[in-house]
Amino acid sequence: MSSQSSINQASPPKVRHLFGHVGYADLMLPLLILLLALVAVMIEPRFLSTNNLLNLLRQLTPLLIFAAAQGIVIMSGGLDLSQSSVLSVAGVVGVLVMPQLGIGGGVCVMIAVGAFCGLLSGFVAAATGASPLIVTLSALSITQAFALILANGVPIYDVPGEYTDLVGFTSLAGIPVMVLIGLAVLACCWVLLRFTVFGRYVYAMGSNYSAALHSGVDVRFYTVLVYVLSGTCAGIGAVVVTAWTSAAQPIAAPNLALQALASVVLGGVALKGGSGGMIHVVFGVVTLGMLSNVLNMIGVSAYFQTLAVGLVILLAVCLDRLRQRSARR
Amino acid sequence: MTPLLRLVDVSKSFGATRALRGVSIDIFPGEIHCIIGENGAGKSTLGRMCGGFVRPDTGSFWYDGKEVPFFSPEEARAAGLAMVFQELSLAPDLSIQDNLFLGAEPTRNPLRVLRRSRERSDCKSVLDAVGLGRIDIRQPVNQLPPGQQQLVEISKALARKPKILVLDEPSAMLSLAERKHLHGIMGELRANGTAIVFVTHHVSEVAELADRVTVLRNGALVESITGRQTVDQIVERLGGGGIPAPHWPQQSQVVQNPDNSAADLLSIVVPRLDGSTEAIRVAPGEVVGLYGVIGCGSERIASIVSGQASDAASVAMEVEGQKIAVNTPVRARRLGIGHLPNGRAANGILPTRSISENLYLRPRSRKQRASLAPTGGDPDKELSEIGVRYGNAKDPITSLSGGNQQKVLIGRLLGSDLRLLVLEEPTAGIDIAAKADVHNLLRKCTGKGWGILLVSSDLEEAIALSDRIHTMFDGQCVRTYSAPTTGDMSSISADVVGATHAKDREEVL
Numbered sequence: 001m002s003s004q005s006s007i008n009q010a011s012p013p014k015v016r017h018l019f020g021h022v023g024y025a026d027l028m029l030p031l032l033i034l035l036l037a038l039v040a041v042m043i044e045p046r047f048l049s050t051n052n053l054l055n056l057l058r059q060l061t062p063l064l065i066f067a068a069a070q071g072i073v074i075m076s077g078g079l080d081l082s083q084s085s086v087l088s089v090a091g092v093v094g095v096l097v098m099p100q101l102g103i104g105g106g107v108c109v110m111i112a113v114g115a116f117c118g119l120l121s122g123f124v125a126a127a128t129g130a131s132p133l134i135v136t137l138s139a140l141s142i143t144q145a146f147a148l149i150l151a152n153g154v155p156i157y158d159v160p161g162e163y164t165d166l167v168g169f170t171s172l173a174g175i176p177v178m179v180l181i182g183l184a185v186l187a188c189c190w191v192l193l194r195f196t197v198f199g200r201y202v203y204a205m206g207s208n209y210s211a212a213l214h215s216g217v218d219v220r221f222y223t224v225l226v227y228v229l230s231g232t233c234a235g236i237g238a239v240v241v242t243a244w245t246s247a248a249q250p251i252a253a254p255n256l257a258l259q260a261l262a263s264v265v266l267g268g269v270a271l272k273g274g275s276g277g278m279i280h281v282v283f284g285v286v287t288l289g290m291l292s293n294v295l296n297m298i299g300v301s302a303y304f305q306t307l308a309v310g311l312v313i314l315l316a317v318c319l320d321r322l323r324q325r326s327a328r329r
Numbered sequence: 330m331t332p333l334l335r336l337v338d339v340s341k342s343f344g345a346t347r348a349l350r351g352v353s354i355d356i357f358p359g360e361i362h363c364i365i366g367e368n369g370a371g372k373s374t375l376g377r378m379c380g381g382f383v384r385p386d387t388g389s390f391w392y393d394g395k396e397v398p399f400f401s402p403e404e405a406r407a408a409g410l411a412m413v414f415q416e417l418s419l420a421p422d423l424s425i426q427d428n429l430f431l432g433a434e435p436t437r438n439p440l441r442v443l444r445r446s447r448e449r450s451d452c453k454s455v456l457d458a459v460g461l462g463r464i465d466i467r468q469p470v471n472q473l474p475p476g477q478q479q480l481v482e483i484s485k486a487l488a489r490k491p492k493i494l495v496l497d498e499p500s501a502m503l504s505l506a507e508r509k510h511l512h513g514i515m516g517e518l519r520a521n522g523t524a525i526v527f528v529t530h531h532v533s534e535v536a537e538l539a540d541r542v543t544v545l546r547n548g549a550l551v552e553s554i555t556g557r558q559t560v561d562q563i564v565e566r567l568g569g570g571g572i573p574a575p576h577w578p579q580q581s582q583v584v585q586n587p588d589n590s591a592a593d594l595l596s597i598v599v600p601r602l603d604g605s606t607e608a609i610r611v612a613p614g615e616v617v618g619l620y621g622v623i624g625c626g627s628e629r630i631a632s633i634v635s636g637q638a639s640d641a642a643s644v645a646m647e648v649e650g651q652k653i654a655v656n657t658p659v660r661a662r663r664l665g666i667g668h669l670p671n672g673r674a675a676n677g678i679l680p681t682r683s684i685s686e687n688l689y690l691r692p693r694s695r696k697q698r699a700s701l702a703p704t705g706g707d708p709d710k711e712l713s714e715i716g717v718r719y720g721n722a723k724d725p726i727t728s729l730s731g732g733n734q735q736k737v738l739i740g741r742l743l744g745s746d747l748r749l750l751v752l753e754e755p756t757a758g759i760d761i762a763a764k765a766d767v768h769n770l771l772r773k774c775t776g777k778g779w780g781i782l783l784v785s786s787d788l789e790e791a792i793a794l795s796d797r798i799h800t801m802f803d804g805q806c807v808r809t810y811s812a813p814t815t816g817d818m819s820s821i822s823a824d825v826v827g828a829t830h831a832k833d834r835e836e837v838l
Contacts, residue, residue, distance in 0.1 A: 192440075195442050195443060196439065196440055196441060196442055196443060197434050197436065197437075197438065197439050197440075197441050197443060198439040198440060199443075200423070200427050200430075200431065200434075200443060201431075201439070203420065203422060203423055203427070204420040204423055204427070204431050206422070207420035207421055207422040207423055208418075208419065208420045208421060210418070211417070211418045211419055211420045211431075212420060212431065212432070214382075214402070214412075214414065214418040215418055215431040215432035215433075215485075216402070216403065216406055216432030216433070217431065217432045218437075222439070225439060274420065274421070274422035274423075275422045
């Protein structure tokens, strides 16, 4: 029973990746993505056309922004259910002040409102130690209420045309600005996670909260920061969604937060926190996005699409459990 | 020479348990100060207090010759204290490198880029010191065996270049070679003027390393001795002590089963220290005690017998003469094995439910299964039979004292159709009177012909109850005492701190 293992043993070589540890099990999703792409090309050869791919990317952008933020929150051991309603209130407030402050001012206000909502959630979660599920659930209701009150319950279509053109429909070097924003968010999150003190503490808190505390990490401060980040991303999401739909909806993209959660889990980020990376988020988002894109092409009805998405997530969860069990052996 | 750190007359209570009473300790630079004592003697509390993680109720604190307010963990870190925790302070998913520098980054700015290349070279030197020089520092610590994780935990403290290093039982999970290496490091640190506080229950380590020894017993200081000690000198103080043991009624010998032909209820084969194996047997009506310090392997035996271990099949075990691997608690229960887990609050009671619901949280008999009532039978009758003092059976269980809660938990087992009880620390944290009641309940069980496997870190209790005691050390059985008496205490104490082990080794060498 005593551990008599040699202590100078070199560790076995592992598959490594710029994004962190990627094991063989992580290759499942890329394979699934390839398979989906293959099916898509067989059915519709134009699937691989630049136009269609850019369109697909555009559709994925709001989900990507949300999933990147949700991924970081989950890696830190938290959860943010309030993303969609924070997006709604940020969009409504931003569009309301746009006539006075101009487009730049409006965009800044959207991001600031998002960050502020995240700050409040994070502060409550850190100060009370309450479950993030409950804290962000209440934040969901509160921000949703403010969005409805401020918009009088109806969508605001009074969005400046230059703004929707610029963010929603302009391209830079052939890539839509919207997609560029999404990629920039992804890149920022990746840099934060991989190279900064913040990233190390996010993983540490998610992996073992009390170890982080005992090691001298200011866990409360970093909890607040994580939710500020998530709120900020919801604000950026508001910028993209209001421009794309040319409207500020008081209930905008209600399913987006849950879809983001689903794609993060689908991508292989453990819900208990402490592991995973942006690569997993990307895999999850692309798989989920392509799945619905391909099902659309085949002509599967929306009802069955929802069913298919549920089954794929279930499959991912089962695979994840199997992977963890084999890792423990 | 002035001590670098002094704790004067400190006391600490956790609820009703007095962990420390009026203990003083001086810690000098360039010395290894060992704190030794049995389970529950207050060693870890004293160690954690030095590191700022436990705030005493009374007493004073001196640092560098001046009286100062008690350190918080942050202040302790700033003053150059580093702590190696018994339960590791590592984030399992993070790489070795990330763990070593977690919280020790030169900057508090969250957006600051990590200086990984500098950290990498620092890593190498620290890990070299503990003998992990060739390890891949990018692999997550949860992929390391427990011994190496412990070494990483130690390197993490070393990376902070501490003036005072507090080690809380660091060697429990280390192999002999790793332990030797650790001792070497401690010697080097001592030579460089670091003050080391070493909390341990391995007496051989104390004999080998200590410049100063503080012996604790039941939360009180037995003696603080300067200078190197031999194993025998330390054992004498540990067992004998200045504090008399509480008086225990000698066991009213349980119904002995003279009929040796009756099949043993349980037989489980455990390795022995001398290389052979020992079959731990429990016959009907017998109490068999397993005694040892934390991590000695007795908890593991309890979890295997009660169906909590996933690898139970790897151990040779027989239940009533049948070779059986008990792989789930449900299966254990079907075989007639009941389990009282350690940690009443965490693993025993349902704190938000009533006394009777807690009592009837047990598999129902066939007759009861037909009924929809949440409880079966007459709670008042059962509760008075087991001697619980309570107001109303519908009151929450938390309205009872710890001792009465414990009786309810034992009553839960008594009302089931069982043959063998596995009891872990059945009287932990309850008062003397309740202890006696619990002991009487257990005798009632053996009177019915049930067998009991008792894991207790309370030596007096183990002696009073057991027909046989197996002493355990390092996952192995040391010796077996039939019909133990208080006269065996010093010998048993020596077994479980590895003194027997150390002597055997000396003889071999």
